[in-house]
Amino acid sequence: MKELLGLPVVTSKHGHDVDQMILLVHYLMLALFVGWGLYFIYVLFRFRAGKNPKADYHGTKSHVSTYVEGAVAVVEAFLLIGFAIPLWAKVVDQLPSPKESTQVRIIARQFAWTFLYAGKDGEFSKQEMRLVTPLNPMGLVADDPNGKDDIKTDNDMTVPVGKPVLGYLSSQDVIHSFKIIAMRVTQDAIPGLRIPTHFTPTQEGKYQINCAQLCGGGHASMAQGYLTVLSQPDYDQWVAKKASEGGGAAGATFE
Amino acid sequence: MQTTSAHSHAHGSDEHHENHAHHDEGGFLKKYVFSTDHKVIGVQYGITALVFLLLGFILMMLMRFQIAYPGQPIPIIGGLMAHFFGPLADKGIMSPTLYNMFGAMHGTIMVFLAIVPLAFGAFGNLVVPLQIGAPDMAFPRINMVSYQCFAAGGIVMLVSFFIPGGTAQSGWTSYSPLATSVEGHGQTFWLTGMVLLITSSLLGAVNFIATIIQLRAPGMTWMRLPFFVWAQFVTGFLLLLAFPPLEAAGLMQLADNVLGTSFFLPTGLAVGGRLADISGGGSPLLWQHLFWFLGHPEVYVLILPAIGIVSEVVANNTRKPLWGYKSMVYATLAIGFISFIVWAHHMYLTGMGTKISTFFQTTTMIISIPSVIILTCIFISLWGGAIRFNTPMLFALAFLPMFGLGGLTGLPLGFNYSDIHLHDTYYVIAHFHYVVAPGTIFGLFAGIYYWYPKVAGRMMNETLGKVHFWLSLIFMNLVFFPMFIQGMSGMLRRMSDGGAMYSTAKAAAGSIGGLSDRMIELNAFVSHAAWGLALAQIPFIINFFWSISHGKKVTSDNPWDATTLEWQTPTPPPHGNFLKTPEVVRGPYDYSLPGASKDFVPQNQNS
Amino acid sequence: MDIPYTVQPRRDTGLYNAKLGIWLFLASEVMLFGALFSSYIMLRVGADIGEWPQRLLNVPIGTVNTLVLITSSVTVVLGWAALKQNNFARYRLYQTITILCAFGFVGIKSYEYYDKFTHYQVITNDGKVFDGHLIKRDKELVVLSGFEIDASKGKAHGVMEASGHGPNHKPHKEIEIKTSDIKKIGNYGPAHNTYTAIYFTLTGLHGLHVIGGALVIGYILWPGAGMWKTDPERYTNRVEVSGLFWHFVDLVWIFLFPVLYLL
């Protein structure tokens, strides 16, 4: 059935739940559509004027329809309480502990993605929106010692496999939306807010990052960003390399 | 006033002639342009809206070319576009910016300038006063002003295409900060146009509600109202109470654009210099809340009148009463109420917490139940009928599964957890087009074929009508069904290249999760189907104009053997509608009443 | 053709058309002002600490304007009551007062607007913030009558502390600033911050309602007065309906005044 729906590959832990949920809803839809569809065709055939010239003023007295409506309500309640609400709470409110996850600040702009890693100390530089200038589009506080070892990359988000990724999404200009299809992640990046989002990749590889929210003339081609999922040792190497390249200063200084 | 009588062209009733003559004479302008007669205004609304419907469709056909063949010049009219839009359509190639403009205007035109005026303005004006037995609307002059505001709003929107910098380009949703950060004055025009359109709708809504409450003929109790009138009544309330917040939001965004305020602009924006010295402190989400507070009730504004039309046509052509009329009325009222508290299901992915999204998805699921009830009632009404398959009925019948499909696919969007994958994909596009295109538009087509003889005195051609129906049905599905498949595979909406940049072919070698070739190929398929859909409208357009003068003349005032009051007037109804105020003695759908001499008993007749 | 119930109420609803119409219209107005009011609260709650000016407006002036509007409201009902007693002259007197009040209200509001448009805030290159009324502005020099404010607690907070209008009134002094030292200069117009933005939007829209209402009342009072002779009942209805609108405008102000001036 999932193949029939045409759901694409899924490579994150919670992604399977998303697919499961989509599947269940489609079962309900299919049942209703096929059920009523068959009824519909039958009725049109059986009660055509040619065959049934005299209509019945009262119609049917059956209560089946009430049961069907009741059943729809029950199934919807079941999907809500059993799936949507608790699962949503898990992806939205119950964030993984920062210590055990790869933390990344994701900053969208027209039309590219910037990623900020906390570096060795595990602490990000402070950000204050009133400090934003074209030279300091993230509003980083320049003399914050935590920022000295931050790592900044453009369009390159690299994370280790099997470990939760905790992203903090914000935007410099207009609203964008951070979407990785295979990870079943979609989250708007809204200027003025810093919205957490998390997922646990289960498969190494390279994934295109989509921008799902209309963000201007370049929206369709905001496609240079990639998520690279590496094994832990490869990831450690990548971090070391980046830290040496950027001289640890990439985060805080822009001048 | 108990004796509301009127004179008519056909049956000039003499003693009133002198008092009322001056209403009718007064030249072409007074009669067709500045008329206060609800039927003339209805026709004005109808024609204008149909023209906009066509225009919205044309914009989309051009966009579909761009989606199917990104980067290629548009054949035939490419040169013309280059002439009008300059660098935006260089060498006849539609630029992404122009694509965004057309997209925003397609949505705006279709929703606010085509469907609402057609469903509410045109059908409401033409049919509601007749069905309740009223001589006109409660406020005829306000009715005229309402149309004029609509026309003015439409003109502002049209003009905006040709101003330097072009028209609005931030989607019909006009999210801030994008809507404020783009160059040019397109958005300012859009907002001005919207304020006019909203004013028009508000005036219309006041008028409709007052008319339905006050001008019902004697004996026309609430539960004897035709279902169509109920649908329009609830629609009126939706417009009346949901539109003002968008008007407020529109004024605020206008201030952001023109006066440099920061209602929807947060501190620390760094959009390429343009917003450098704003004060900040605003909230982009505030706009979204105010927009969708209208946006969701608006979708029921689009669907309820269509459901009303379908109900009328189904009752008439099954020759039996609507099954569960009362539950349908209560369900409609329930939809009206609940539709005000579901809006944030469009905003699940703006960073909503669990509690609030639980609230909104619960209300979203609750509102699907009355829709199910209405549809079920119409389905069951078919049971035991003597179904006539004329053109209006075919469209009405096709409406049911099409709306069903659209409505059902609203469910996976309504659960926030499945929306994570489907949000902003073509699945959403397919969902709502199934409700508005083969749904609402089919309902409206049914209404046009059904009430045409009342207005024109002639029937539309059945053969052309059936050709129009079958071709439209087939092509509609060929256009919109593939979009479900594309959406499920993750193809995003509002992509000027149809998602080509995200396809496996264009993405970095070896990357996972791109769109397969098959999805991209579907684009061209869909576009061709859309153009086919356009061809399928030719029989309709011919039929529509040809029948005005050449259609089969109606031989009775009641060609469909219907029960409701609009068929109890002369054809076409004179100014003032009824020769004598009707006295209503029964419910709206006494078809095949046992013991009656004919298979229908009009509302104002004793069997 | 005549539309039923334009004058007499319909039995089962007890209303004549125009009365129902105006109430429906007012319902939509409630949603219009309600949305702006909600926006006010949202912006206020979301404002950074110290960025939302409090007590920026001149309360005595606002109080006078409130009284003006309340007076106009009572003259409207008294005028209507006079008509009910067939006393047209008395009605005309009352409604004339109403219109004068409307003028008064708009006049005072314009003065307040003028005051805000000449009230400037200047930020210098070395980060100092000055606030006051503009006395002079030319190529070299800007002269303000006001204060330097301590911006460390937020620009708006500083204004509150130093405010010339509020309870803790401080004397103004003349400040001269070289134009070349100025980083940013702007008046307290709508663009100043979200408070002034919503202030101007709310009061501006309200002011338009006052003007619109006065025009309608004035139309009924003078050019449209002929109807009193031909159809007095309908005329009285018109007066009642325009009065309902006018009271609504008053009602909006009853909420705007404490919210904008006092909080």
Next chain:
Amino acid sequence: MSDHHSHEDIEAVKRKYIIIFLALIVGTVFTVGAYFLEIHSVALTVALALFIASIKAFLVAGYFMHLMDEKKMIYGILASTVFFFIGLMGLTIWAMHDMPPTTQFH
């Protein structure tokens, strides 16, 4: 008008209007008085101001606009309007506050 007032009725009504007018003035004076007294609890000032404003609004709507003896239909319309207004304001405020942790910058 169906509810025909006799002349004496009208006199009584006019007296009522004057009393309400005075009450409105007193309300205004109280509100402003509270302001100059400088109650230091912001919440209290807000509550007081809005409380007085509500009373004033009730007087204007109830008597000047004759809502006190208006018809069912009008009540129905206004009740649903109030319901939707509360929905608009309440749900929006709620939505702005129920966001995942760390979403707000400050």
